[in-house]
Amino acid sequence: MSTPVRVLLLAAVVAVSGAAPAPAAPTDLVGEVGPERPLRVTDTNGDLILVLDPGTYTITVHDNADVHNFRLFGPGVHQATEVGRIETVVWTVALSEGTYSYMCDPHAQVMRGSFRVRAATPPPPPLLGTLVATVGRGTTSSLRSAEGTAVGSLDPGLYAIIVHDRSAKQSFRLAGNGLNRASGARFKGTVRWRVTFRAGTYRYWSSPRGARRTIRVQ
Numbered sequence: 001m002s003t004p005v006r007v008l009l010l011a012a013v014v015a016v017s018g019a020a021p022a023p024a025a026p027t028d029l030v031g032e033v034g035p036e037r038p039l040r041v042t043d044t045n046g047d048l049i050l051v052l053d054p055g056t057y058t059i060t061v062h063d064n065a066d067v068h069n070f071r072l073f074g075p076g077v078h079q080a081t082e083v084g085r086i087e088t089v090v091w092t093v094a095l096s097e098g099t100y101s102y103m104c105d106p107h108a109q110v111m112r113g114s115f116r117v118r119a120a121t122p123p124p125p126p127l128l129g130t131l132v133a134t135v136g137r138g139t140t141s142s143l144r145s146a147e148g149t150a151v152g153s154l155d156p157g158l159y160a161i162i163v164h165d166r167s168a169k170q171s172f173r174l175a176g177n178g179l180n181r182a183s184g185a186r187f188k189g190t191v192r193w194r195v196t197f198r199a200g201t202y203r204y205w206s207s208p209r210g211a212r213r214t215i216r217v218q
C-alpha cells in the first residue's frame with residue numbers, strides 16, 4: 001500500500017491558513033522549504049506559526065531545494081530566496097498588524113501559507129496617584145491624597161482609590177461625568193477601585209445622607 005505522501009504534504013501547507021490561536025510570541029522564527037518538507041514558518045520548537053504579536057523578529061530561512069524558493073511578504077516586508085539555489089539566510093523583519101504570506105514562486109498555487117499579526121495592545125494608562133476615601137460613623141466622608149491632603153481638584157487620568165467604608169449603614173459614593181459608584185450600603189470594609197477622572201465636576205459623599213463635596217477635574 002502506498003501512502004499518498006505528496007497529498008499529506010500539501011494538506012499541511014493548506015493548514016497554514018487556518019486561524020487557530022497561537023501560543024506566546026517567539027522572537028525567532030524559522031522558514032523552511034525543501035525537497036522533503038513542505039513550505040512552512042515555525043517557531044524554534046518546530047510549531048507552526050499562525051498568529052504573532054507585532055514586533056521585530058529574526059527569521060532563519062532554510063531553502064533546501066534548488067527547484068523551490070521561499071518568499072515572505074506582507075505589511076512592510078518583502079523578502080525572497082532564489083530559485084535554483086540552496087541557501088540559508090537570516091532576515092530581520094518588523095511585523096505589524098495584518099496578514100503575511102509566504103510561498104514558493106514556481107509552485108505558488110499549492111506551496112503557500114500565511115500567518116496573521118494581531119493589533120498591538122495599547123499600553124495601560126499611567127496611574128496618576130492613589131487616593132484614600134473614608135466613610136466614618138454618622139455621615140462623615142473624606143477623600144484624601146496618599147499624603148493625607150483633602151482632594152478638591154485633580155488632573156484628569158487614572159487613579160487608584162482605596163475606600164475604607166467603616167459604616168454598615170452608609171456607603172462611600174462617587175459620582176459625576178457618567179460615573180456613579182458606591183461601596184455598598186451594608187458593606188463595611190475596604191475596597192479598591194480604579195477610576196478614570198475626566199475633565200468636569202465630581203462629587204463624593206456618605207450615601208445616602210452625607211454632605212456632598214466637590215472635586216474639580218481639569
Ligand SMILES: [Cu+2]
Pocket residue numbers: 067068069104105106107111
Ligand atoms: Cu516550489
